[in-house]
Amino acid sequence: MAIxxxxxxxxxxxxxxxxxxxxxxxxxxxxxxxxxDCGSRRRVRISADQRGPYPFYHRDPFDRMLIARTTxxxxxxxxxxxxxxxxxxxxxxx
Numbered sequence: 001m002a003i004x005x006x007x008x009x010x011x012x013x014x015x016x017x018x019x020x021x022x023x024x025x026x027x028x029x030x031x032x033x034x035x036x037d038c039g040s041r042r043r044v045r046i047s048a049d050q051r052g053p054y055p056f057y058h059r060d061p062f063d064r065m066l067i068a069r070t071t072x073x074x075x076x077x078x079x080x081x082x083x084x085x086x087x088x089x090x091x092x093x094x
Contacts, residue, residue, distance in 0.1 A: 010044045011075050015065040057086045 023029035054064055058081075067087045070077040076090040085091045 012044050013069045015062050019062045058083045
């Protein structure tokens with residue numbers, strides 16, 4: 001899997017941390033890793049700058065912020081959402 005490759009730089013948006021925290025609080029996610037632990041990994045950089053506007057292929061604000069960050073960083077987004085590639089960004093469907 002690409003994310004396990006040592007040469008791959010991992011960019012973790014603060015949006016992901018917010019969504020993990022919210023989903024854990026409402027019981028939709030039982031992640032064993034706490035969001036605060038994510039930045040301690042060697043290849044992980046946490047990022048917060050967001051941009052837009054983007055077309056409304058769907059209205060999930062977290063996904064829209066991830067799309068913006070992916071665009072700014074010229075990065076590839078790992079996602080399970082089949083609508084994300086419609087935004088014209090580089091994706092890996094998980």
